[in-house]
Amino acid sequence: MEAIQKHEGIVCPLDRVNVDTDQIIPKQFLKRIERQGFGQFLFYHWRFDNDGNKRADFIINQPAYEQASILVAGENFGCGSSREHAPWALLDYGFKVIIAPSFADIFYNNSTKNGILLVKLSEEEVAIVLEKAKQGKYTLQVDLETQTVTDNDGFHATFTIDSYQKKLLLNGWDEISLTMQLEDKIKAFEQKAN
Amino acid sequence: MKPKTIIEKIWERHVVHEEENKPNLLYIDLHLVHEVTSPQAFEGLRMNQRKVRRPDLTYATVDHNVPTKHRNVISDEIAKKQMSTLRQNCEEFAIPLADINHPDQGIVHVIGPQLGLTQPGKTIVCGDSHTSTHGAFGALAFGIGTSEVEHVLATQTLWQAKPKTLQVKVNGKLGLGVTAKDLILAIIAKFGVNVGTGYVMEYTGEAIRDLSMEERMTVCNMSIEAGARAGLISPDQTTYEFLKGKRYVPEGDAFFEAVQKWEEFATDEGAEYDRTIEIDAEEIEPQVTWGTNPSMGGPISAHVPNPEDYSRPADRSAIRQALEYMGLEAGTPIEAIAIDHVFIGSCTNARLSDLRAAAEVVKGRRVHENVSAIVVPGSQTVKLAAEAEGLDKIFTEAGFEWRSAGCSMCLAMNDDVLQPGERCASTSNRNFEGRQGNGARTHLVSPAMAAAAAIAGHFVDVRSFSNQEVFS
Numbered sequence: 001m002e003a004i005q006k007h008e009g010i011v012c013p014l015d016r017v018n019v020d021t022d023q024i025i026p027k028q029f030l031k032r033i034e035r036q037g038f039g040q041f042l043f044y045h046w047r048f049d050n051d052g053n054k055r056a057d058f059i060i061n062q063p064a065y066e067q068a069s070i071l072v073a074g075e076n077f078g079c080g081s082s083r084e085h086a087p088w089a090l091l092d093y094g095f096k097v098i099i100a101p102s103f104a105d106i107f108y109n110n111s112t113k114n115g116i117l118l119v120k121l122s123e124e125e126v127a128i129v130l131e132k133a134k135q136g137k138y139t140l141q142v143d144l145e146t147q148t149v150t151d152n153d154g155f156h157a158t159f160t161i162d163s164y165q166k167k168l169l170l171n172g173w174d175e176i177s178l179t180m181q182l183e184d185k186i187k188a189f190e191q192k193a194n
Numbered sequence: 195m196k197p198k199t200i201i202e203k204i205w206e207r208h209v210v211h212e213e214e215n216k217p218n219l220l221y222i223d224l225h226l227v228h229e230v231t232s233p234q235a236f237e238g239l240r241m242n243q244r245k246v247r248r249p250d251l252t253y254a255t256v257d258h259n260v261p262t263k264h265r266n267v268i269s270d271e272i273a274k275k276q277m278s279t280l281r282q283n284c285e286e287f288a289i290p291l292a293d294i295n296h297p298d299q300g301i302v303h304v305i306g307p308q309l310g311l312t313q314p315g316k317t318i319v320c321g322d323s324h325t326s327t328h329g330a331f332g333a334l335a336f337g338i339g340t341s342e343v344e345h346v347l348a349t350q351t352l353w354q355a356k357p358k359t360l361q362v363k364v365n366g367k368l369g370l371g372v373t374a375k376d377l378i379l380a381i382i383a384k385f386g387v388n389v390g391t392g393y394v395m396e397y398t399g400e401a402i403r404d405l406s407m408e409e410r411m412t413v414c415n416m417s418i419e420a421g422a423r424a425g426l427i428s429p430d431q432t433t434y435e436f437l438k439g440k441r442y443v444p445e446g447d448a449f450f451e452a453v454q455k456w457e458e459f460a461t462d463e464g465a466e467y468d469r470t471i472e473i474d475a476e477e478i479e480p481q482v483t484w485g486t487n488p489s490m491g492g493p494i495s496a497h498v499p500n501p502e503d504y505s506r507p508a509d510r511s512a513i514r515q516a517l518e519y520m521g522l523e524a525g526t527p528i529e530a531i532a533i534d535h536v537f538i539g540s541c542t543n544a545r546l547s548d549l550r551a552a553a554e555v556v557k558g559r560r561v562h563e564n565v566s567a568i569v570v571p572g573s574q575t576v577k578l579a580a581e582a583e584g585l586d587k588i589f590t591e592a593g594f595e596w597r598s599a600g601c602s603m604c605l606a607m608n609d610d611v612l613q614p615g616e617r618c619a620s621t622s623n624r625n626f627e628g629r630q631g632n633g634a635r636t637h638l639v640s641p642a643m644a645a646a647a648a649i650a651g652h653f654v655d656v657r658s659f660s661n662q663e664v665f666s
């Protein structure tokens with residue numbers, strides 16, 4: 001995966017709570033056997049009407065957010081199915097950072113493993129960011145090293161992240177090769193267990 | 195020694211490697227695989243020239259995509275490709291596979307327990323969030339993403355941060371006609387879809403001890419709907435009796451040794467949890483959801499809520515959006531909601547006892563003329579067992595369709611898809627927007643409640659309904 005240290009980008013406000021992975025990528029698009037190409041299906045039924053035309057009133061479709069790379073949403077983002085197609089779709093569409101008061105556990109792991117940075121801010125901070133982003137083009141700077149989120153207007157927030165996840169993201173490491181270096185330990189465990 | 199919960203005990207027994215400021219490296223005893231979340235993982239292995247470390251601890255089946263009507267007519271080319279890809283991958287990496295025409299085929303969370311692969315004290319993972327089902331046996335079982343599937347295939351381990359523990363204590367006894375499904379829906383309605391986030395839940399209390407294994411699976415299945423990756427129940431006599439004689443369970447003396455080992459995993463008297471929540475079984479009625487997440491529901495006697503009655507703005511707008519999607523007016527009695535479809539199936543409620551419960555309600559009656567109804571057994575084994583008892587006849591004579599095993603209309607990835615605006619009483623676990631088809635409206639209920647709704651054409655309290663002799 002690609003390393004992520006700092007990211008600056010336009011913020012798209014998705015003012016909904018409990019956004020589930022069925023919404024992020026509906027099941028009829030899970031049948032591919034590759035990791036790429038899921039961005040076109042992101043939030044499919046919110047983005048497109050039954051004839052496949054873009055819904056003008058859905059936030060992501062509005063011109064101000066076309067270039068957005070940071071998504072901000074309500075609590076419990078990514079709940080539901082374990083499909084990793086959800087982070088693949090978000091990343092493929094162009095989102096590198098997602099900000100919310102809380103995330104579902106499996107979604108959090110899946111995203112981190114694909115180099116998406118999930119930022120947990122308080123409900124109050126998220127409300128501020130949502131409001132500012134709703135006004136139009138709004139940019140945030142996210143710094144993983146210092147664990148801060150800032151804008152050009154004095155907004156400043158900090159976030160916590162597990163130190164191991166942080167290291168993986170900062171370095172873009174492949175976790176499997178790290179684990180394979182512990183093969184002796186895995187073997188020893190298996191011998192002991194039998 | 196300090197008393198411990200089953201969660202801590204299983205955890206400690208599976209740590210392969212510990213380091214400061216890092217999650218633990220956890221050994222995985224059983225890895226279940228299906229066609230939708232695995233192709234990219236196998237592809238990753240091939241790209242890096244890696245092998246499957248323990249094919250003998252891995253077991254695969256096809257369930258999400260499979261047709262349930264005409265078994266071998268797969269109209270969807272991409273679905274066909276996903277199934278044949280799994281077949282090739284299992285061959286290449288020597289993984290046992292219950293393929294579409296195999297007698298063991300079925301929903302992955304139904305066949306694990308049925309084969310006895312699921313056992314107390316095991317760590318079990320699968321690229322599917324309802325892996326929590328296996329927790330009913332006192333296993334630590336949780337859903338993982340495709341990158342993690344690849345990691346387990348390659349190393350038989352996972353990096354996991356130690357979870358916090360949440361006790362869900364269910365006091366007293368469930369009333370007559372109130373099922374395990376009603377219990378878990380009531381828990382989620384009361385505590386919300388977020389209560390378990392970051393926790394593993396352990397269900398305790400009298401009402402839980404009274405449940406059969408199949409009912410326990412229904413409860414643990416929906417732990418993920420409360421936000422918890424895993425939910426489990428300490429093993430007891432009920433567990434051991436269920437497992438006895440299952441294909442992958444040791445026999446004879448080895449069985450008794452196994453039971454002794456399993457018993458040690460049960461939570462110790464006086465063990466402490468990070469958090470405890472409680473609910474009284476007596477207060478629970480048959481449940482029906484009215485919204486677009488599993489916490490948006492309540493008793494059959496209730497009315498569709500009014501968003502304006504909620505104080506939090508986020509709740510108000512979520513409920514408003516849900517009612518709009520569901521096409522429901524605030525204040526409507528739940529019993530007055532008419533339905534178009536009934537789906538009895540899924541890893542939540544498609545085991546033999548579920549089908550029996552539904553058949554009992556249906557027997558000698560007719561599905562309402564405005565309703566189309568299907569029964570999809572959880573596995574081919576369940577299907578055969580049900581047919582041996584004549585349940586298929588009861589259903590088909592009443593006007594239900596009787597299908598082959600698969601996920602089917604639980605997530606509508608095969609041909610079993612609802613049309614926009616259609617309303618379904620479903621025994622599955624998710625009522626998310628579009629889950630059963632774009633624009634389709636899902637109400638989660640127990641098998642008995644689904645059966646009663648099929649006959650009545652609208653929701654109805656199965657407890658009063660069952661006694662009515664004549665029905666038009």
Ligand code: SF4
Nearest residue numbers: 324540541601604605
């Ligand atoms: S039945 Fe539904 S919830 Fe269960 S594994 Fe299949 S799709 Fe998932």
